[in-house]
Amino acid sequence: MDGDLRNEIIALYEAQPDLLSLPGLVFASxxxxxxxxxxxxxxxxxxxxxFRSMISVEDDPERRSQAMQAFARHMHxxxxxxxxxxxxxxxxxxxxxxxxxxxxxALPIAREVFLPSGARHIMAVVLAHEHYVVTIAGHRVxxxxxxxxxxxxxxxxxxxxxxxxxxxxxxxxxxxLTPGERLRLAFPELxxxxxxxxxxxxxxxxxxxxxxxxxxxxxxxxxxxxxIYGKVDSDNRRAMAAIAHTVSPFAKLPPLWKLxxxxxxxxxx
Numbered sequence: 001m002d003g004d005l006r007n008e009i010i011a012l013y014e015a016q017p018d019l020l021s022l023p024g025l026v027f028a029s030x031x032x033x034x035x036x037x038x039x040x041x042x043x044x045x046x047x048x049x050x051f052r053s054m055i056s057v058e059d060d061p062e063r064r065s066q067a068m069q070a071f072a073r074h075m076h077x078x079x080x081x082x083x084x085x086x087x088x089x090x091x092x093x094x095x096x097x098x099x100x101x102x103x104x105x106a107l108p109i110a111r112e113v114f115l116p117s118g119a120r121h122i123m124a125v126v127l128a129h130e131h132y133v134v135t136i137a138g139h140r141v142x143x144x145x146x147x148x149x150x151x152x153x154x155x156x157x158x159x160x161x162x163x164x165x166x167x168x169x170x171x172x173x174x175x176x177l178t179p180g181e182r183l184r185l186a187f188p189e190l191x192x193x194x195x196x197x198x199x200x201x202x203x204x205x206x207x208x209x210x211x212x213x214x215x216x217x218x219x220x221x222x223x224x225x226x227x228i229y230g231k232v233d234s235d236n237r238r239a240m241a242a243i244a245h246t247v248s249p250f251a252k253l254p255p256l257w258k259l260x261x262x263x264x265x266x267x268x269x
Contacts (some may be wrong), residue, residue: 030223034138043133047131048255094120201228
């Protein structure tokens, strides 16, 4: 293992990123390791079919939206553009592995997505974890040489460490949730006031204490509790506390990047 790769791996683990900070670390590390001007980080949540896409440089949101629409139109023209974990496996793949210079320049996806932004060479890895698929791609601009075998080998070696850090980032993100946030995720049908009452129940507050904290009458609190129990299919305060201090399986949660992380995102049809 060369020294630059070792240093990037150590820096990644030392940072202990959550989902908020991980993309920025990946941008910097991958950009240095493979000498790419632009790095992209895309994440797809299979149950909801939601995704987010981030890049390492400032861009025009309208232009990016147009490019993403064009990409969606042409991505099925070749498996390389679909970023399927089954096709990529543990490999780092380059556009030059599949297309000659002349073939690439003639591709609709190249003419409508990459070339207008000055991007010419692409190399990507794909990570799969639970119900998520993450694609990390490095881009070189027009006039730069293609990615070589040394850069490919570096990205392949770095991939396993990014996957491990991604798993850990998800765990750190979930660990930061408050009891109220966990209840909101577990029971999205609860109203804001019902979530307040449920969180107080989970913290061990009595009905009288809840009434004082919320500045309402005891009968109103009892009515909220009855409604809560009906929606969560439980009439046990201990069960409420247990739910508030644990996390539902990933498959039952919304995309984890929506837990406070701002990003350009959309839905795949």
